[in-house]
Amino acid sequence: MNKPIRVVSVFCLVLFLALMVNATYLMYVRADGLSDDPRNRRIITATFSRERGAILVGKEAIARSVPSNDKYKFQRTYSEPFKYAPITGYFSWYSQTGVERSQNSVLAGDDSRLFVTRLVDLLSNTDPKGGNVLLTINAAAQDAAWAGLENLPGDAQGAVVALEPTTGRVLAMASTPTFDPNGFASHDFTAVSDLGKLLNADEREPLINRAIGTTLPPGSTFKLVTAAAAIESGNYDADSMVPGGYRFQLPQSDTTIGNYDDGNCGGRRITLTQALQVSCNVTFLTLANELGNDAMAEQAEKFGFNDTSLEDLAGQAQSLYPRDMDAPQTAMSGIGQSSVTATPLQMAMVAAAIANDGDVMRPYVVDEVRAPNLSVLDRTDTQSISKAISSTTADELTKMLVATVADGTAAPAQIPGVDVAGKTGTAQSSGDRPPYAWFVSFAPADDPKVAVAVLVQSSDTSPDEIGGGALGGPIAKAIMEAVITP
Template identity: 45%
Template sequence: MNRELKRISVLVVLMFAVLFGSTSIIQVFQVDNLRTDSRNVRTLYQSYSAQRGSILVAGQPIAQSVPADDVYKFQRTYPNADLYSSVTGYLTLGGEPTGIEGAMNQYLSGTANSQFFDQLGSILTGQKPQGDSVELTLDPVVQQAAYDALGDQQGAVVAIEPSTGKILAMVSKPGFDPNALAVHDGDTAEAAYETLINDPSEPLQNRAIGGNLNPPGSTFKLVMTSAAIESGKFTPDSELPNPGTFTLPGTETEITNSEGADCGGGSTATLATALRLSCNIPFAELGLQLGEDTISKMASAYGFGQELSIPMKVTPSSYPDGLDEAQLAMSSFGQYEDRATPLQMAMVSAGIANKGAVMKPNLIDQILAPDLTVRQDFQPEVFSTPISDNTSATVTQMMVANVENGAASNARMDGISVAGKTGTAQNGGDDPYTLWFTGFAPADNPKVAVAVVVENGEGSVRPDSGIWSPRP
C-alpha cells in the first residue's frame, strides 16, 4: 500500500513539475514570440486602445496615432503616405502589420519587455499607456529626391551612408496609401486590401528589399571585378579575350557585346576597359577563369544569400551554384539565375566606397520613450569585409572612369566626382528590360551610395544588356 502511495505521489510531483515548467516557458521565455505571432489579434486590438508610438523622420511623424471617436480610441494616420509607404507599411484592423509597423510593433504598441516598468507605472498611476516612437535614419531631402527621380517608373531606389550603413532613402514604386488600410471599418479596409493585392503592378511589394527579384545585369560586374582584383591574379591592365561573339561552352548559343560590336575594338580588352565599356564577353571569359567558387565567395561576402533584417526582413539576393561552364559564363555578367535587390547592390557600392568594409544596413536610428528620452540608440556595425583597402581604391578608380568616359557617363555631375556602374538585364521573351545604376559620391570622400532599378525599361537592345541568341 505504501509503495503504491509513493508511486502516485512521485507521479503527481512530476506532473506538477511538468506543468510548472511548461507555464514558465510560455509566460517567460515565449512571451515575445506570442506577442508577435500574427494569430494573436489581442495584441493588435490592444495597440488600438493605447496611443501607439509615432514613426519619425527628422523628428516629424510619417505615421502617428490620433484620438478616434469609436471603440478603438486611436486612429492610425500616415502623413506623406505615398512618399513613405514602402517604409512604414501599414497597420490594419485584424490583420498583420507590415513594414516598420510590423517589424517594430512591440515598441510602437508599448508591449516590449523593455517597456515593462512603463506598463506597470500606467497601471499604478492610472495614466493611459503609450508606445515608444521610432526615429528612422531616412533623410527627408534624399527620400524626396529619390521619389521624384523615379517618377512614374516601376522600380525602387535605395541610398546608404557608406561609413555607417544608415539607410538615407528607400523608395518603391508604385506605392500605396496606407490610410486606406488603417480605417476602422473592416469591410472598407478589406475592400482596399483586395484592390491592392489584385493590382498587377503589385504596389504592396517593397521592391527595394523584396518582391520578384531582378537579375542585376552588368552591375554584377562590380562583384566580378572585386573577385578578380582581390584574388591577386588580375590587375586593371590584365588582358582578357575580346572576340566579336562568344559561343557558350557545350552549346550553340552565342553571346555578344552591345550591338554585336567588339568592346574597345581589339582582340583583347583590359579588365579596366571591360568594366568601363561594360563588355559582356571579357567578363564571361573572366568568370571561366575565376571559377564558380571564387565568384560565389565574393558574392556571399557582399551579402548575396545572407539573411538580413533592417529590421524589416530582406529577401536574400542570390548567386546560383552547381553551374556548368555555359551557366557560369552567363552568370558572370549578371544574367542566368543571378538575382538581386536594390539594397544588395547599394551594399556592394557602399562596401567599395567604405575601403572594403560593408556596414550592416539599418533603418532605425533611435527608439524614443513617450517622454522623448532615448530608450535605445543604434550603433554602426560591420556586416562584412569582402575586399581590402587597396582593392577598394582600385575598383573605385575603375568606376570613376566608367562615369567620366564610359557606359555610365549619364551619371556625371558638375564639380563632383562620381563612381558608378550601369546595368541592363534581360528577362526573357517579350518582358521589358531591367535597368540598373549603382554607385557613390563624392568618389574621393563618399557620403552616399545608391542603387536604382527600373523594372519596366523599354527598347530592344540596351548598351550593356547580356543578349544571347542561337547561332544560325
C-alpha cells in the first residue's frame, strides 16, 4: 500500500473511531441528561404525541392533556391557571417549570415506576399514557390563600405558604402576580416564544413563585428565632424579665433604634411574653446583641436558614442569616433586619417547627405518584430534617404566641373558640418604597393542624396603614379556618 492511501486509510479509521466514541458518549453517558433537558425538542414533540398524565388536587385535575386536532395529538390544559401556576408551572415546547418539570418523567410516562404500565401498553398495542401526580394541596386552603392575595388593594405583590406541621405537607402555596400557563402550552410556538419574552421582561416578575423564590427581610416575624435562641440558652423563659424602654443604642455606634410605635413597650422591664405581644424592638435588639452572631446563626440554621429543603419543586432560594455580621448587624438581625432575608416558605417552617414540638419537617408538594389507572405507585415519606428547639422551648414560645393573638399585635388572626398562635412583622425596605408586611401563625395551638406564613411585598395601601396584622392576619385566619373547620 502506497503512503497516500495509507494516510487516507488511517485518517478514515480515526474519524470512524471518533464517531463511535461520540455515539457511545451520547447514547450511554449523556442519554439521561439529554432526555431530561427541557430544550430537547425531539423529546417534547414525542411527549406532545402521547397523553401526558394529570396533576391532581384531591380528585380534581388542575393540569391534564386533552385530544387536539393537530399533528401533536394532545393539548395541555390548566383548569385554574392563575391560582395554581406557581405550583404546576407550565409545559411547553421549549421548557417546563414547577411540578411539570420536577415530575416530568412521571407525567411523560418515562419513569421506571411505570415500567409495568408501559409493558402492558406495548403488549396490548395501546398508546402509552403518562402517570399522574397527586399534590399535597388542600383545595379549600388554596382557595383561601388565593382569595386573600387577590383581595389585597391595587396591583399587589405577595405570597402565602401553609404547611401541615407534623408532616411538612404543603397545604397551600400562592403567589401574586401570576400568569396563565395555558399560554405556554399552545402549539403555536411563535406565540409561546413571544409570551415568554413578554413575561420575562415584566417588572412585576409574574413567573417567580414568591412563596419560595423571593427573599426579603422578615422583620418582626424573625423575633421568633431570636426568642427561641434566648430560651434555648437556658437563661430565659416566657416569664423572664427583659429590657423594654424607648430606645436601644447599637454597639460600637452612636445610632439608636426605637420601637415601631415610638413607645416604651410597657416599661423599662417587661416579661418576654409581653415583649413579643407588643413586638418590642428594644427587647429583641438587646437579646440578639447578648447572644452574639454564632448563637443566632446556629439557631437560624436549625430552622432551615442558609440551606434549601424543598426537593420536589425547583426554585427555592436560600433564606440567609450571614455568619460574618459585626456586632451592630447582629443586634439588628434580632428584629429581622440587617442582612437577614427569608422566603415565606422558610417563615412557615419556623412557625411549623414551633407547632411540632421543635421538629422541622422537610416540606413537600408531591403526595403520591399514580399509574394512568390511578393506582398508587409511590407515596412521599415524611422526614424530620432537624431539631430546631426542645419541646419545652416550643411550649414556651407557643404560650407567648397565643398571648400575642389573644391580646397583642396579632389579634386579626383570632378564631372564635380556637386558640391561635401568631406573630406580625413589618420590615423596613429602602427609603423610596413602603415596608414589607409579614404574618406567621398556627392553629389550633394545642393540636396544630396548619402553620401559615403570609408576605405582602407591596399593595396600594397607605404606608402608615401597612402592618403584618392588618394585611396578613385576615389571610392567615381564612387559611387556618379552611383547614381546621372544613
